[in-house]
Amino acid sequence: MSWQMIPLEEVAPTPWRNGGGVTRELIAWPTPQDWDWRISVAEVEKSGPFSRFEGVERWFAVLGGAGVRLTVDGQTHEMTAQSAPLRFDGAQDCACELIDGPTEDFNLMLKHGHAHARLVRVQGALDVVVKPGTRVAVYAWDEPVRVQVNRKFATVSPHTLAWRALANGASVRIEAPTALWMELAR
Structure with missing residues (x-):
């Protein structure tokens, strides 16, 4: 199998229900409806809570902007475009505070037991x-x-x-x- 290329500009943004940003889902494997893993890029425009995902392991990395403070289950992590990605349980409470304006962030989600x-x-x-x-x-x-x-x-x-x-x-x-x-x- 050769490389499959998915340019970000070719993926339509989906607005968040809370109005805090948009997500571009790059791939959901094996299908968008029943995925084992999912990769997306989000534009975070304002501080607020992340959606909870029961039974999902989440990975998060800042791509651009000044960064965020993620408070996951009471523990705060300051994340910038130089920070190592953060892994956490999607069922945990997670609040995002923008450090100095909007950010662009990378998300990898995996269903527990599937990947x-x-x-x-x-x-x-x-x-x-x-x-x-x-x-x-x-x-x-x-x-x-x-x-x-x-x-x-x-x-x-x-x-x-x-x-x-x-x-x-x-x-x-x-x-x-x-x-x-x-x-x-x-």
Whole structure:
């Protein structure tokens, strides 16, 4: 399977019910109605609570803006575009306070028992060995990302999600000033 590319600009925004922002769902696997994992980018325009997702593990990373303070189940995490992604239980109470204006944020959600994942912020280069049967994805923020899988190279344009399955596993190298790397497995 080759890389599947999903440019952010080609995905229509969905307004939040509370009016605090919009979300662009880049992919929901295997279907949008019954997903095991879901990747989206949100524009957060005002402070407020996050929706609760029972039975879902959430990963959160700031892409742009000054950042946010997420208070998850009483514990506050200050998140910026340089911070490591935060993983938390979607059933927990989560409040978002904008630090200094709107932000753009990345979200990975996984249903408990259906998938597990790893989300890593890449700043420079990252080398990984991926186990067989894993789906991988990379999100290029504001600069292109170069990905090498074994001996084949691909370039991911800014504001684009690229994903693929690695049935046989692989050695992977990701090179980018800033990007997000994901490994998704059952």
